[in-house]
Amino acid sequence: MNDLDALESQSLHILREAFSRIEKVALLWSIGKDSNVVLWLVRKAFFGHVPFPVVHVDTGCKMPEMIAFRDRFAAEWKLPLIVGQNKAALEAGMGPHQGRVACCEALKTDGLKAVVAEHGFKGIIAGIRRDEEGTRAKERIFSPRGVQAEWNVRDQPPEFWDQYKTDVPPGGSIRIHPILDWTELDVWRYIQRENIPQVGLYFAKDGKRFRSLGCTPCTAPIESPAASVAEIIEELSGTRVSERSGRAQDRESEDAFERLRANGYM
């Protein structure tokens, strides 16, 4: 087994554990490369099937290419897709002009909470990774959330020997992180190996590409000539610039991201 085999095997084990142990699970699909990889791993874990709903929280300002990608593959792969949206906040005019953190909380966090409440999901599978950001580095693979989806970061349960916390106290839920131990480079190498389709925005046009995808107003492209998966891998192998450098909401204050996550952000 090489390093990608080992990561894949761990992820399959986690996904099957979530499906076997938690009553109602759903996959959170942001259409970005990481959740696309998780979706692929789900199909691998269940031999071509997707045995639980795939949830997309639509903020109403996602890039059009992402929505087109979602609709194409939801049909092609026959995905049990659920699209959630915080319509009340959108109608009330929520947007980054009201503060980027407030906007993320309303459109993403609250949007997710509403879908979870409506369908009664006990487990939410999310494609976050330790190397993205410091608080994610400290995450658990099975990470409990309270009644308000809050993350008690100062008192996380022990997690060792692959014995995961799969029992949910009443009202709470569990976030499941199958690619927590992967890096950005691992994700692209796996995309290359498995030939996993990705949104075109990741590939350079006119010397710019997106390294991380989000909402149109808060996500900026980076200077890059990398126009193929191979070129992205080449670029990342040498880079010393952090992945979320194009994501504006992280930099509102030193602990902006931690506070977002503690309140239920992915």
Added chain:
Amino acid sequence: MTQSQLRIVIVGHVDHGKSTLVGRLLHETGSLPDGRVETIRAASEKRGVAFEWAFLLDALQAERDQGITIDSTRIRLKTPGRETVVIDAPGHKEFLKNMITGAAAADAAVLVVDAVEGVREQTRRHGYLLHLLGMTQVVVAVNKMDAVGWSQARFDEVSAEVAGFLKGIGLTATHVVPLSAYVGANLTARADQMPWNDGPALVEALASFHPQPGLADMPLRFPVQDVLKLDERRIVVGRIESGRLRVGDELVFWPSGKAARVATIEGWNQAAPAIGAAAGQSVGITLDDHIFVERGHVASHGLASPCECTALRANLFWLSREPLTVGSRWRLRLATAEVWAEVAAIEKVVDVEDLSAANATQVERNAVAEVLLRLRGTIAADTFADNPRLGRFVLVDGHDVAGGGIVTATDLETGRQGVPKSTNLFPVGHRAPLEARWALNGHRGGVIWLTGLSASGKSTIAMEAEHQLLRKGRQVYVLDGDNIRQGLNADLGFSPDDRAENIRRVGEVAHLFAQAGIIVITAFISPYRADRDRVRAIRPGNFHEVYIKADVEECARRDPKGLYARALRGEIPEFTGVSAPYEEPETAEMVIETLGRSVEHSVAALLDYIDRSFVLKAGEAAGVGG
């Protein structure tokens, strides 16, 4: 890039500089994104506090505010040759569960000790827990050498103190490295400040460590995670914890003891279906028979099965606020099995401060104890020493993991060893090339031909070698003289012609076994050189002649079957060494001199030869897909 990662946990007493060490290591090895140090420096300035390397790791606001690590973190380190994951664990006693979370995931550990303070309470506790978690690769980092004036005398003092403590718990440090994380001395390169130190820098010391040892070479343990019903198929999914399995293998599921063969190894988006899989792989298989299988069952091969037990003796560390008391009940989870467990006895509680053991009626949070657990059902388990993956468990309190333990004994009064249901472990597919069999087995096949006088030790050595090779998951079989003569060669006597025919038949059979990919060990006197050479000639490259050497006087003295005594009395005609010749080998691949040597010594020498000669060469391992 494709090598497996090495995961290293950094442990030690609070404030001895673990996070500083990791932060500085990230910087020195160029593993940080550009601008990260500057960002943290600016943020520190804004908050009016002095910059610390630990701020790079302590990502939580509460951690930066209090200057301590609360939860463990994992970061990739760019080290030459392979990728290293560094796990920074908290040293504060309050966060022991987080330290365990980090340490249990590591292949190796760095125990950080402050050169000024020396060994403190959490140094001992962490050291003890490393031992309990089965960690054998440990470096001691004597940190803050700048604060003791780079003094060799102080370093020697602290080293002796640490070594003495570690010895007491049965742990040996591979290296003891003096360094200063704050200054960045002796981390990636040897430090000018300590010319007296001729040991390696920390990164050099870490390079000598290896990822998890060969679980694939141990007996098969395949805990069932789930049985998926998809497209009319019933797919048994799970991760192979140790050993290997392949299509056609007969698997026995414990604790039911039901057996069935592997019909297929399922896959998706694969070029070709896999025919074999090994430890670490998450697989889905279908069986050729509709036996009842469910989550919690463990599949093994017929031989080398786990223990079916209803009671366990264990070393346990306790993390819950609620103490563990005699008579209390918890959910026990071992691999994928889950069962109620009652604490039948607390045999002793270990004081990690002075390692003394005391009798107690309860185990408090963060304490370590030896306990006896009685189970409300039967599960398949091993001792930790036999199989680390099936020899460890957690106890769950309500929704949370409350403690963890390693199994020290399974063969208690209520436990019984599983009974092999079949010894037919050698499926044959004639279209498969020999190399494919080798790749599946993880080793080459061939004939180890032991020759020597009666009572020289051939059978004893062969049987013990077979036992040990089987335990390592090798495909091995012994053809023994006495056994073959009772069956296949029952029509033959001991005349030179009959002896020649005896050896010819055995030689053919041995080579057939070798062609099936098996390591076959034969134990026959085979006294005539010409007979042995004929066997060699069948397939010279697969024939290894091993002379088990002991002179006639010594063999006659041992004489376990009383044959020499009878031969000397003339009761057995043509007895080799007495009334028939023995021709010593001239071209043996190996000579094992048994006179004055123990059986263990001879077996070890033979196993060493087999390991070297039967290892797959570059390229031969390919084809073990999953």
